[in-house]
Amino acid sequence: MDLYQIRYFLAVAETGSFTKAAERVFVTQPTLSAGIRKLEDGLGTPLFIRRARRVELTEAGQRFQPHARVILQEAAIAEQAARRGADRQGFRLGVLKTLPVERIAALLTQFADGQRDVDVDLFEGTVPEIDEALTAGRIDAAITRIADDADRAQAAPLFRDRYRIAVSERNPLARRSQLRIPELDGLPFILRRHCELMGDIRRNFLAGGARPRIVHRSTQDEWTVALVGADLGLALMPQSFERPGIAMIPIVDYEPTRLIGLAWHGAPDEATTLFRAFAASHDWHAGSTSPVPQVAAGWMR
Numbered sequence: 657m658d659l660y661q662i663r664y665f666l667a668v669a670e671t672g673s674f675t676k677a678a679e680r681v682f683v684t685q686p687t688l689s690a691g692i693r694k695l696e697d698g699l700g701t702p703l704f705i706r707r708a709r710r711v712e713l714t715e716a717g718q719r720f721q722p723h724a725r726v727i728l729q730e731a732a733i734a735e736q737a738a739r740r741g742a743d744r745q746g747f748r749l750g751v752l753k754t755l756p757v758e759r760i761a762a763l764l765t766q767f768a769d770g771q772r773d774v775d776v777d778l779f780e781g782t783v784p785e786i787d788e789a790l791t792a793g794r795i796d797a798a799i800t801r802i803a804d805d806a807d808r809a810q811a812a813p814l815f816r817d818r819y820r821i822a823v824s825e826r827n828p829l830a831r832r833s834q835l836r837i838p839e840l841d842g843l844p845f846i847l848r849r850h851c852e853l854m855g856d857i858r859r860n861f862l863a864g865g866a867r868p869r870i871v872h873r874s875t876q877d878e879w880t881v882a883l884v885g886a887d888l889g890l891a892l893m894p895q896s897f898e899r900p901g902i903a904m905i906p907i908v909d910y911e912p913t914r915l916i917g918l919a920w921h922g923a924p925d926e927a928t929t930l931f932r933a934f935a936a937s938h939d940w941h942a943g944s945t946s947p948v949p950q951v952a953a954g955w956m957r
Contacts, residue, residue: 659731661695662724663937664688665703669721670939672710680940682813728937730770747927750779750786750798754850754877755916756896759940760799767934774927783852790921797928799935801852802917811919812932815940817894819853819912820904822880824887830903837864837909844871844889846880853912857892860910896940916940 667677668688678685696703703717713721751760764776779786779795786798802811821840823829837860845868851857861868871889874880880891885901894914898904918935920928 657695657698658691659728661691661698662727664691665695665717666721666724666728666937666939668692668704668711669713669717669724672712674711680815725937725939728933731933746775746777747797747931748777748779748795749931750781750789750795750800752786752798752800752916753780753782754848754852754894755799757878759896763935763938766938767931770934774930782850786919790919793921796925797918797920797931799916800919801914802919804915806915806917806919810921811917812936813915813917814935814938815896815916817896817914817916818906819857819892819914820895820898820906822884822891822893822897823903823905824885825901825903826887827890827903829890829905832905834906834908837861837866837907840866840868840890840907843868845869846871846883846889846891847873848877848880848891848893849873850875851892852914856912860912864909 663681664677664683667680668674671677671680674685674689674692678688681688692703699716699720701716702714703720705712705714767774767776779789779798781789783801786795786800789795790798799814802813806813821829821835829835840861847870848854868890872883874883877893877897880893881897881899881902883889884891884893893904895904896916918932920932924932
């Protein structure tokens with residue numbers, strides 16, 4: 657049994673799909689399927705029921721899942737414990753301000769449970785602010801948006817976040833399985849002024865003939881989520897903000913994404929290496945467009 661097989665197993669268990677799991681762990685589907693088969697052969701029992709639309713855990717898989725999570729966490733802890741002294745360590749972590757607070761809190765809570773001798777100091781900021789802090793050495797690592805071609809010696813992918821139209825489940829649109837850009841024209845919209853993809857979104861919406869009616873401009877995603885939940889408007893948000901009471905509807909003719917990863921600058925120290933291994937094994941599951949000519953208009957000013 658190898659650690660990569662454990663990661664593959666957890667990805668399939670959490671997504672219910674070999675395709676989505678392969679995307680999460682950044683391997684091809686045949687590679688992931690081969691790893692799962694080796695794990696099942698080694699354990700001597702099937703772990704999944706493979707159905708046409710969804711993959712489900714067998715009883716053996718259900719029993720194995722909680723132990724698999726512990727295996728990954730303990731492996732990272734054991735690797736670092738032999739190298740670490742008795743003194744407490746400080747770890748300065750940057751966090752992209754457009755990530756859901758509750759997801760970051762869950763990550764840090766689990767990390768603290770296993771690493772009580774590591775103190776985590778948080779720095780919240782935009783992508784440019786985090787990049788500058790990393791370069792200046794004010795933080796050790798950051799959970800932030802990274803490029804698809806980012807240097808893997810300085811960044812590790814964690815999950816891909818797809819943007820969806822967020823709408824209250826009380827809104828008639830919540831019954832839709834998909835939307836198109838022209839259908840958003842004139843609808844009440846909550847504008848996320850701090851969105852990293854603002855320019856790209858504006859160009860695609862205007863090129864598609866959509867000029868939503870802006871009813872609120874927000875710089876805080878928690879406000880945006882609350883206003884959407886109250887059915888005061890729609891919002892284009894990362895799917896990681898999905899929660900009860902809100903439907904996340906894909907736009908079939910435009911699907912922006914962002915790749916969230918752990919970034920660092922220079923050679924990572926022990927605390928950064930430990931946190932990197934932990935973040936990679938964490939359950940992040942909730943998750944390029946062609947150039948569009950610039951269109952001058954004012955709905956997103």
